[in-house]
Amino acid sequence: MDKLPSKLSFRQYLLLASLLFGLFFGAGNLIFPIHLGQVAGPNWLPAVIGFLLSAILLPLGSILALSITKSASMYDLALPAGKWFAMLFLVLTHASLGLLIAAPRTATVTFSMGIAPFVPAGWDGMALLIFSLLFFLAVWWLAFHEQSVTRNVGKILNPLFLFLLLILFVIAFVLYDDMRRLPIVPQAVKAAPTLINGFLEGYNTMDALAGLGFGVTIIAALQAFGQTAKERSWSVIKVGSLTMGFEALIYTFLIALGAGSLQFTKLSVDGGTAFAVIMRHYTGVVGAAMLAALTLLACLTTAIGLLTSLSQDLGRRFPRIGYHKFLTGATFISFLIANLGLTKIILYSAPLLSFLYPLAISLILLGIFQPLLRQRTRWYRITIGLVLIPAVLDALHALPAELASWAPIAVINQLAGKLPLYQVGLDFIPFLVIGLCSSFILNRMFKSA
Numbered sequence: 001m002d003k004l005p006s007k008l009s010f011r012q013y014l015l016l017a018s019l020l021f022g023l024f025f026g027a028g029n030l031i032f033p034i035h036l037g038q039v040a041g042p043n044w045l046p047a048v049i050g051f052l053l054s055a056i057l058l059p060l061g062s063i064l065a066l067s068i069t070k071s072a073s074m075y076d077l078a079l080p081a082g083k084w085f086a087m088l089f090l091v092l093t094h095a096s097l098g099l100l101i102a103a104p105r106t107a108t109v110t111f112s113m114g115i116a117p118f119v120p121a122g123w124d125g126m127a128l129l130i131f132s133l134l135f136f137l138a139v140w141w142l143a144f145h146e147q148s149v150t151r152n153v154g155k156i157l158n159p160l161f162l163f164l165l166l167i168l169f170v171i172a173f174v175l176y177d178d179m180r181r182l183p184i185v186p187q188a189v190k191a192a193p194t195l196i197n198g199f200l201e202g203y204n205t206m207d208a209l210a211g212l213g214f215g216v217t218i219i220a221a222l223q224a225f226g227q228t229a230k231e232r233s234w235s236v237i238k239v240g241s242l243t244m245g246f247e248a249l250i251y252t253f254l255i256a257l258g259a260g261s262l263q264f265t266k267l268s269v270d271g272g273t274a275f276a277v278i279m280r281h282y283t284g285v286v287g288a289a290m291l292a293a294l295t296l297l298a299c300l301t302t303a304i305g306l307l308t309s310l311s312q313d314l315g316r317r318f319p320r321i322g323y324h325k326f327l328t329g330a331t332f333i334s335f336l337i338a339n340l341g342l343t344k345i346i347l348y349s350a351p352l353l354s355f356l357y358p359l360a361i362s363l364i365l366l367g368i369f370q371p372l373l374r375q376r377t378r379w380y381r382i383t384i385g386l387v388l389i390p391a392v393l394d395a396l397h398a399l400p401a402e403l404a405s406w407a408p409i410a411v412i413n414q415l416a417g418k419l420p421l422y423q424v425g426l427d428f429i430p431f432l433v434i435g436l437c438s439s440f441i442l443n444r445m446f447k448s449a
Contacts, residue, residue: 008225008235016235017242020218024059025247026302028102028205030295031109031271033251036201037258038267038274042183043194044259048252050198055205056248058361060240062211065367067219067236074212077363080380089363092356093209098310101349102206103334106299106306107132108342112272114292117280129339136335139303143311143327161298164290169253171282172260179260196424198255203353204346208360213309270342307331347400355395358428362387365436373443382442383435390419390428397422 008016033051040047071077074093078086096102111131119127173179218239222232258271261278268274279288307330315323337345362383366373373379393416396409404413419427 008222012225013235013238013242016218016221016239017246020063020239020243021246024207024210024243025250026102026106026298028105028109029055029207029247029251030254031113031275032201032204033254033271034258034261034274034278035268035271036198037255037260038262039258040194040198040255041259041262044182044255045184046195047198047201047259048255050195050200051202051251051255052198052248054199054202054357055207055251056244058202058208058364059211060237060244061364061368062208062360063218063236063240064233065364065370066212067233069367069370071367074363077212077367080366080376081363081384082377082381085384089356089359092352093212093360094310094314096349096352096356097206097210097213098306099330099333100337100352101345103303103306103330104338104340105342105345106303107135107334107338108345109272110135110292110296110299112270112342113276113279113295114288116273117276117288124341125339128341132335132338135300136303136331136338138300139307139334140327140331142300143304143308143331144324161295164287165250168279168282168287169257172257172278173253176282178263179256181263182256182260193424196426200425203357204349206353208364209356212360212363270346272342303334307334350398351395354398354425355391358387358391358394358432359384361428362432362435365432366439369436369440373439379439379443382439383432386431386435387428390422390431393419393422394425394428397425 036047036051037044065071066074066077069077073090075086075090078089108128111128115127115131116124218236219232222235222239257278258274261274261281264281265274265277268277275291276288279291283290307327310330311323311326314326315321318326340348366376366380366383370376393412396404397413397416399409404410416422416427420430421427
């Protein structure tokens with residue numbers, strides 16, 4: 001059999017970039033930038049910079065780390081730090097991407113954007129219960145019988161959804177005056193805190209974690225094109241740059257859209273509600289209905305993909321239980337969690353994401369620098385061991401008020417408050433820097449070993 005050409009055409013790069021975009025861009029990628037823009041207000045530009053650092057560069061780095069280390073999964077990437085840690089990281093990441101956060105969020109985002117505006121006051125709880133029940137019944141049925149539905153609908157859905165977004169951007173930024181009055185120069189005093197808030201808000205998209213799962217798909221596709229490990233690393237950069245560059249433009253417009261919306265509405269409780277208000281303002285009821293329909297399809301296919309992936313992975317590891325039982329259980333749990341509502345899901349997901357993200361960032365950097373490090377197990381364990389300390393503290397700090405007020409946790413948070421950058425959730429950075437620097441120094445000292 002003749003070897004496939006390893007050099008990809010521009011069309012092939014676009015095809016892979018489209019695949020990666022479809023995997024990444026979900027409900028959270030739409031609602032969090034808008035809410036961030038509303039919170040940032042006149043300081044929307046620093047918010048854009050912070051958001052792009054965590055929502056664009058980190059996902060690109062996660063894919064690159066998998067490619068450089070030739071990892072078959074995020075488990076393989078984390079394995080040098082120890083089998084127990086790798087398994088814990090794999091399970092918690094799958095749980096956050098699947099039944100605990102992302103999958104329930106698909107139902108609540110659809111409800112907030114398409115159903116809630118038409119529900120009479122006082123009926124929100126019952127309406128969410130009925131809608132989420134029908135939503136997850138559809139997810140279960142489609143995932144049970146037709147796993148190809150996600151791919152088939154996605155080919156039509158993404159272009160339609162992006163086309164509607166383009167129409168919205170044209171109306172808001174060209175035809176209306178709302179966006180023309182947005183300040184370009186941020187307030188000096190609030191610029192830095194807004195940048196940090198934008199960085200932390202990028203956690204909520206979960207794309208750095210998703211990149212550790214989706215990156216394997218892109219790497220496998222590049223391998224199928226006949227590329228070597230070295231060629232794949234450069235191709236990952238090209239594909240990721242195309243995808244993330246396009247996402248960066250969308251994020252910038254969405255954040256600006258949120259900031260400009262304060263001229264005709266007040267700060268919303270979440271991005272889903274804000275986006276529904278913005279759509280009604282610019283496109284009327286017809287536009288809002290179109291958005292609701294497209295959001296339903298987008299979130300439906302995303303939920304199918306998330307729960308299918310989780311059930312397949314666990315089904316392979318525990319064949320006695322199998323795919324269909326895992327699918328049924330995961331779907332039911334997602335339905336229950338969805339009825340907490342979008343605001344509470346975001347609130348209660350913060351501790352888990354605050355724990356996982358410092359570890360994910362550490363693994364990404366260790367993976368990228370892996371060619372410079374020998375004895376990977378030794379250096380991985382030094383860095384991960386140090387970052388685990390602030391990761392646990394950040395999780396405790398991010399707990400909801402009713403849990404954080406418990407005496408032992410309150411004492412720990414009070415003592416941890418003396419750490420640099422603790423109050424802004426970035427206290428892991430000094431630990432990460434110390435771990436990486438120690439690894440490099442020790443690696444040079446023992447490189448002959």
